[in-house]
Structure formats: C-alpha cells, structure tokens
Amino acid sequence: MIEDTVAPPPLEPPPVRSWPALDLKATDFDPVLEELMRERPVSRIQLPHGDGWAWLVTRYEDVKAVVNDPRFSRAPVPDMTVTRITPHFKPRPGSLAFAESSDHHRLRRAVAPAFSARAVERLREGAREMLDELVSDTLRDGPPADLVDRVLQPFPTTVICELMGVPDADRERMSGWVSDILFTAKGAAATGRAKDEMYGWFAREIAARAADPGAGEDILSLLGAAVAAGDITQEEAVGLVGPVQIGGEAVTNNCGNMLYLLLTRPQLRERLREEPEARPRALDELLRYIPHRSSVGLARIALEDVELRGVRIAAGDAVYVSYLAANRDPEVFPDPERIDVDRSPNPHVSFGHGPHFCTGALLARMEIELLVETFLDRLPDLRLAVPAERVPWRRSALIRGPEALPVTW
Secondary structure, three states, X not given: OEEOOOOOOOOOOOOEEEOOOOOOOXXXXXXXXXXXXXXXXXXXXXXXXXXXXXXXXXXHHHHHHHHOOOOEEOOOHHHXXXXXXXXXXXXXXXXXXXXXXHHHHHHHHHHHHHHOHHHHHHHHHHXXXXXXXXXXXXXXXXXXXXXXXXXXXXXXXXXXXXXXXOOHHHHHHHHHHHHHHHEHHHOHHHHHHHHHHHHHHHHHHHHHHHHOOOOOOOHHHHHHHHHHHOOOOHHHHHHHHHHHHHHHHOXXXXXXXXXXXXXHOHHHHHHHHHOHHHHHHHHHHHHHHOOOEOOOOOOEEEOOOEEEXXXXXXXXXXXXXXHHHHOOOOOOOOOOOOOOOOOOOOOOOOOOOHHHOOOOHHHHHHHHHHHHHHHHHHOOOOEEOOOHHHOOEOOOEOEOOEOOOEEEO
C-alpha cells in the first residue's frame, strides 16, 4: 500500500529489467511479466522505445491505489520521452487518457450520453440483428471460414462506427487507420501516417458538425455541439475522439481470444451451452484471465516523492501499473492460472480502475455478450479448421488476438 506514516528507511532500488515486446502466442501469459511479479511488487523496467526506465507496480491493491492517487498523473506524459512499448508516440491535446481532474470530467461529460447504460441498451437490438446477418452470410457461403474476417472484424467496427457517426463510405478507411495504429508491424512511419490521416478526418468532420450543430446522438454530433457551445475546444474534441474509435475496435481481438479459448476447451464450452445462467460469470472470468494487451499501457508521473512497499518513488519518476498482473494476484484471485467459472467474487480490473476506467466498458461488454451468445447458441458445431497451434496470432501488436480464426462446421 502507499504509505504516508513513519516507515523504515526505503529499500535500495531494484535493478532495471529490460522488457522486450515479445510476439506471444495464443493466450499465453507474458513470461517476463510473470518473472517481474515473482521478483518483487515494485520493479524497474526499460521498454523498447523512449528514454530511461520506469517503475512497474503489479499487486492488485497497489495498482488500485496508484491509479486513484492524485500524486500520480498522466498529464505530464505527453511532454516527456518516457520509456514505452510504442514506436510512435504523439498524444493529442484533449485526449481523455492524459487529462486529469476537472479537465477529465469536462471532456468525459461531452461524450457520456453516448456511453450510458440506456444508450448502450438502445444499440443492443440493432447490434444483434447486424451480428445475425454476418453469421447467416457466413453459414450460407459454407465452410471453411475465417471468423475474424467474416464476423469478429466487421461487427465491432460497424458498431463503433454507428455510435461514432462515421458514414458508411468512410468506414473501411477508418478501420484501416485503426489497424495500422494498433498493429505496429509496418513501422513507426506507417503508424504516424495513419494517426495523422485519421485525426485529420475527425478534425474536418467535427468542424462541419460544430458549424451546423443538430440534435444527433452519435459521438461526432455530441462533440460538434459541445464545441459550438464552448464546452470544449475543437482541438480537444479531436484529441478525445481518436482513442474512442481505436478502443471500440479492440473488441475484435478480445473476442477472438475468448472464442479461441472456447474452441479449445470443449468442457467449458459445453457447460456454458447447457447453463446460460453461468455465462455472465464466465465472461468476467475470461476477461480476468485473458492477457488482452502486450506489456503495459500508459505511464503516470509521480508529482512528489511517494513511498510504496518500502520503495521510494521520486518526484518526476515514471510509473506503470499492470492490470494484467493485478488480475493474476493470488491474494485476490486464488489459483489465478485456472479458468474458474464459479469464481466469486471476481473484482477484475480488465477495464481499468479509477478516474480512467474505460469509457466504453458497457459497450464492449454488450458486444462480447452478443458474440459469445451467438457462438454458443447459433454455431453449436463450430470447430477449428486447423490444429490449435497453427492459428496465426498478431505480431508486434499492442492489443493481442488471433490474426485469423479458421473454422469449419
């Protein structure tokens, strides 16, 4: 825990460990992260890009404490060259990811109506019909099929584009930009170019909607209205919307991981088919178990000296938390390497925690529920068309998942 009382002298800082961006297969847990978790609760790491080193916090309670402590802030990060996993780092002003306190609340309020429980439920039936159509087309064309190409990619892309207000004619291009940003195998130049083109498109679209604000409920219309009302700036609106689009399409990979696990664990799949009431618990357990990203996300900067687990973190130091590690903390999740559908309670932090809890968590959950429900109820005979070890996985990716999921029936 973070200590404010009199404590023994701080421990000597641990050595700096290099954390490579491994191309991990399937849903294997990162062996480097596993070593760091075993060695100590607060480590020092150096990632492939950026400068220097950063602290890494892995225990569940420590992770929650750091992300809720205003002494650790993301706001300074855009102006620093913190060690990081990504080759291209160009945050935009207005990004929710780096906003803090009153600015964070102001920016989040601009898009909150689109992500409320009521708004997400309004989308459910249309999303179900869209998914049913994709599955029907796949079944009609016959086996084999790539489930990623036929269902897992187009479904979340269409849902987030509908919510965002991206016109049909621009959706394929938008999906291409997001792919180049999330999957960095093409290199920093391609990632940077995709970001510039995507944000340029958003800037033009928001400016047009701000010039003629209407009563639209899509995110671009909400942002245009907020700019017109003076609640946020045009620059802030553009910086806010990009990560929302990118995060919306990450569902493809998370669901790819889930379906892969269900395809390779027939007993789990059979139980969920026979016991629909167990599905909500199973989804939470799969969300906890699946290592959905590579390495770590965004850093925070210590604004003053802080002591954590006997280690002194100095003002100006970069600090990362690992939600993946927190989800495997045996003090909170007994036998964490096992998928336990009956695990209760299951306070996983797969959507983050604290002020930066994922804005689109309810939307992602709704999409995951529909995909798993469809998989279990409409596709009972679905099976992998290749041996499990031959399923290709995305390389050099920020978000982990299968590149293709060849199936037959």
